[in-house]
Amino acid sequence: MRTTLLAATAGAAVLLTTAAAAAPAHMGPGCAAxxxxxxxxxxYEGPRETHELSDTDIESCVPLPDGRPARSFVNRTGRPVTTFQSAECAETGEFDTYPGGGTYVPDSPYAVRAFRIAER
Incomplete structure (x- = not known):
């Protein structure tokens, strides 16, 4: 009986570990469409900052508040978003454009200090 219980417990642990490993690593918590x-x-660690189209100027440079850069982000706006290393959206630093609708970036290649949402 004890051997059966140990085997069942070990099997359940393997299943839980396998399920956790199979979960998509790109799933950013709490980011709605x-x-x-x-x-x-x-x-996706630390306090989340959220922006929506209804309260963000399209095609405008939006610096992150208090100079706190982002290291991970999710774009579910449905529009392309360009992230910038520069807080002024200068193209002299690093910058990349990510498609809208469901782009998950768990580890940005640079500190994101500003972004711009494109018209389309």
Whole structure:
């Protein structure tokens, strides 16, 4: 009986570990459709900052508040979003454009200090 219980417990542990490993690593927590969500640490860690189309100027440079860069983000706006290393959206630093609708970036290649949402 004890051997059966140990085997069942070990099997359940393997199943839980396998299920956790199979979960998509790109799933950013709590970012709804229509939002751009940014986190200060990689892996979607730390307090989330959220922007929506209804309260963000399209085609305008939006610096992140208090100079706190983001290290991970999710673009679910449905529009392309360009992230910038520069807080002024200068193209002299690093920048990349990510498609809308469901782009997950758990570890940005640079500190994101500003972004711009494109018209389309």
């Amino acid at each position: 229509g939002q751009l969500c940014l986190w200060p640490k990689g892996g």
